[in-house]
Amino acid sequence: MPSQNAQSPLAARARLFITCCSIAANALCAGGIFTFPLISPALSTHLKLTQPQLTTIALAGMVGQYPFAALVGKIIDYYGPWACSLASSILFSLGFGLFAREIAKTPDDITAPSFSSFERLALFYFLAGLGTVTSYFSSLFAASKNFPNYIGVASGSSMALFGLSPLFLSVLATTFFTNDEDLDVTRYVRFMAILAGTVHLVGAFNLRTPSLVQVHHVRIDHSDEEASIIIADERTPLVAGKPPNEDASVVVIPVEDKQSVFDLLKDPYFWILAMIVLLSLGSCEMVISNIGTIVLSLPSKPDRNITSIVPPIAAVTSLQVRLLSISNTVSRLLVGPLADFVSPVALYLPCGTLHYPRKHRISRIAFLSASSLMLLVTFAWMDFTIRTQQGLWALSLGTGIAYGAIFTILPSIVSSIWGLSNLGRNFGVLTYAPFIGTPLFSYLYAFVSVAHVEERDRSSNVGDVVCKGVRCWQLTFSLASFAATVSLIASLVLWKRWKGRV
Incomplete structure (x- = not known):
């Protein structure tokens, strides 16, 4: 006799369609913190914030994604994605709303930055970053657990929309909130608070996953x-x-999985994977959060004496944000289905052996290796070749492609090696790696940049809160190239170790 709670096939499909719509909406409206490069020039000009202060605010948002990632994953596993969507609604509304209020109440005629205002801005952006991880997990695992047999396509699609979010929001910013080539930061951030808060509140009613x-x-x-x-x-x-x-x-x-988090941490190859994530994603997020000041550090053309139409800084920065978002999105859309085709996820049979539903052609670790190689080439190209704003497309595209590919492939690697039941928790533990890597690379960039601002002051007696010239970041990208090399070697170790498993 059918259960009273059983749904008809049509009702089940309708429910699944509504869930998919909420997954897409959550992912598309979750990337507000990644539009910080659009905000940072105004914060530098009007609030007189220094580069380390700008980096700290950006980092507050970026690392706000990570401290509670394991807890968020556990909540996903236990309660479901709806709870995290509700938390995102509250956190986005508070974080962006208070951030906009703090900017609005700051006078335009200040001559020095207010340290208390800077601290509050960092705190509010941290709340928005925490909202980002709860949103990211709600859409990612709602997709993965509704379509467990196509986890690459499901996770890749939700991640692709998440990667598209900065592009979507930057288009809205430049279309509706730009006056006389300057972004109205207060109105734009207030809009993000309303949009993200409303969308995720709706998601709290719609995001449901089946019991496995x-x-x-x-x-x-x-x-x-x-x-x-x-x-x-x-x-x-x-x-x-x-x-x-x-x-x-x-x-x-x-399904029962008695593996504890301590069992996970006792696996030495988990730490190798964490090191790869730390080095690769940490360096990527350094570029993402600082692309605005990287643009400001370079001239618009090789010869400043040549008269030509020079696009405003806001337009150039917006272009780089869009390139990062587009490349990130396309990478996620392609890598998920491609990985499912060439590297199908193994099924664990009762006898302890592995069964592949399709022919297994190559290890999924190959995607990590290719991403590390992409970062190595991109950072080396930046270090030795790029000298004008026009050349930054290579940095944005290379970083976006690698960033999207790594994030897309990680959930399936984690589920293949350590199981699906605790996927949210295990993936959350792994994301502590960029929690360390992002501040490491970002503060490296910030302090190298500040050192050369001070050098200019001593030599020319001209103050400038934004560093200008190649020396502002050359050392940073040299070290990032070395980190990409280490990440590539480590991925080859995992490729050999997990051969036949992923």
Whole structure:
């Protein structure tokens, strides 16, 4: 007799469609903190904030994604994505709303930055960063757990929309909140508070995931029990197609995974994977959060004596934000399906062996290796070749491609090695790596930049809060190139170790 709570196929599909719409909306409106390069020139000009202060505010948002990632993942596993969507609504409304209020009440005629105002701006941006991780997890794991057999496509699609979010928001910023080539920061940030808060509140009512169970088909008319294992949910028929035997019975056993977080941390290869994530994502997020001042450090053209139409800084910065977002998005859209095709996720059979639903052609670690190689080439190109704003497209595209590919491939690697039941928690623990890497690379950039601002002051007696010239970041990208090399070597170690498993 069917359960009273059972849904008709049409109702189940409608419910799934609504869930997918909320997944897309959450992901598309979650990237407000990544538009900081659009905000930073105004904060530098009108609030007189220095480069380390700008970097600290950007970092507050970036690292705000990570301190509670494991806890957020556990909440996802236990309660479901709806709870995190509700938390995102509150955090985005508070973070961006208070950030806009702080800017609005600051006088335009100040001559020195207010340290208390700077501290409050950093705190409010941290709240927005915390809202970003709860939003990111709500959309990512709502997609992954609704489509467990296509985890690469599901996670890649939600991540692609998340990567598209800065582009979407930057287009809104330049279209509706720009006056006389300057961004109205207060109105724009206030708008982000209203948009993100409302969308995620709606998501709290719509994001639901099915309960995963293990289904064992047992032949009862043979002396030897022959069992097969599949992953099912509340929408999946218990017997799909023709059963192994017409008299076969079906026993439903809930999935249990007793692996603790300490078991995860005892695995030395988890630490190698964490090091790769620290070096690669940390350097990527350094570029993402500082692309605005990187633009300001370079001339618009090789010869300043040549008269030509020079695009405003806001337009150049917006272009780089869009390139980062587009490359990030395209990378996620392509890598997810490609990984599912060439590197299908293994199914664990009851006997302890692995079964691949399709031919396994190459390890998923290859995508980590390719991303590390991409970063190595990009950072070396920046270090030795790029000398004008026009050349920054290479930095933005290379960083965006690698950043999107790494984030897309990580959930499937984690689930293949350590299981699906605690995917949210394990992925959250892994994201502590960029929590360390992002401040490490970002403050390296900030203090190298400040050192050369002070050098200009001593030589020319001209004050400038924004560093100008290649020396502002050359050492930073030299060290980032070395970090990418280490990441590439470490990925090759994992490729050899996990051969046949991912």
